Amino acid sequence: MFDGKFTDASLLKKLVEAIKDSVKLCNFNVNESGLNVQAIDDSRVLLISLLVEPECFHEYRCDRSIVLGLDLESFNKILKQGNNDDYLTLTAEDEPDNLMVVFEDKKKERISEFSLKLMDIDSDVLNIDEMDHDCVITMPSSEFSKIVRDMKTLSESLNIVVTKDSVKFNADGQIGTGSVILKSFTDMENPNESIRIALEKPVDLSFGAKYLNDIAKAATLSSTVSLKLTDKAPALFEFKLPSGHLRYYLAPKFDDEE
Numbered sequence: 571m572f573d574g575k576f577t578d579a580s581l582l583k584k585l586v587e588a589i590k591d592s593v594k595l596c597n598f599n600v601n602e603s604g605l606n607v608q609a610i611d612d613s614r615v616l617l618i619s620l621l622v623e624p625e626c627f628h629e630y631r632c633d634r635s636i637v638l639g640l641d642l643e644s645f646n647k648i649l650k651q652g653n654n655d656d657y658l659t660l661t662a663e664d665e666p667d668n669l670m671v672v673f674e675d676k677k678k679e680r681i682s683e684f685s686l687k688l689m690d691i692d693s694d695v696l697n698i699d700e701m702d703h704d705c706v707i708t709m710p711s712s713e714f715s716k717i718v719r720d721m722k723t724l725s726e727s728l729n730i731v732v733t734k735d736s737v738k739f740n741a742d743g744q745i746g747t748g749s750v751i752l753k754s755f756t757d758m759e760n761p762n763e764s765i766r767i768a769l770e771k772p773v774d775l776s777f778g779a780k781y782l783n784d785i786a787k788a789a790t791l792s793s794t795v796s797l798k799l800t801d802k803a804p805a806l807f808e809f810k811l812p813s814g815h816l817r818y819y820l821a822p823k824f825d826d827e828e
Contacts, residue, residue: 572636573631574661576628580654585816588788588791592618595639604630605620606621608620618819619816638669640691641689652673657674659672669685704800707766709766709795713765714795719786722782724748727778728782729741730775735753776823785820788816791811794810804820
């Protein structure tokens with residue numbers, strides 16, 4: 571049996587909001603190490619890897635590994651029925667047909683229960699090897715979100731150029747061009763506002779603006795985001811959770827795709 575209780579429903583709500591526009595159907599794999607999701611979008615350009623460790627839960631029990639096949643649009647509709655600060659409990663039997671979703675209002679005696687039908691979703695679990703990157707940029711997630719949102723209005727592609735002490739975001743479209751340059755700096759009073767650039771090699775990569783905007787929806791989960799870039803290889807965008815992470819692996823665009 572699986573039984574996981576969140577202190578606040580808002581965490582799971584934000585997680586589903588962050589991935590539902592990229593993938594429609596996915597398996598939530600739960601076991602003693604936590605809740606895991608691996609999903610690839612239909613275009614096979616974006617891979618999502620989510621780990622919610624037991625420490626993220628107020629209470630966590632999982633007697634055996636269980637696969638929960640979810641339609642994220644349907645799941646999101648049910649999650650909207652609860653308040654952000656409600657207790658949220660997910661429960662499933664060992665061979666489940668349904669996922670029970672229970673909201674408990676902390677201020678009054680109000681309990682809401684929902685049962686979501688599960689799906690049989692065929693998906694492969696990939697082994698994602700850790701790799702060295704040409705550069706790693708750590709920046710405020712709100713800043714990243716604003717840049718990709720603004721640049722999407724200009725172009726379907728966003729170019730990221732990283733040099734020793736700066737990162738430049740470029741957009742070049744039919745209506746005009748735009749760029750944002752961020753310099754490396756440290757904010758001693760508010761460390762999460764710092765911009766850190768660890769550079770092994772300069773990088774010049776372009777990505778689909780739509781995918782970056784989908785990734786930026788995870789900015790509500792973490793105050794910072796890490797961009798790990800390597801020439802001619804998928805980029806890794808990582809948002810840290812209280813215990814765990816949400817990672818997006820995005821393939822770059824090449825000149826013949828522009």
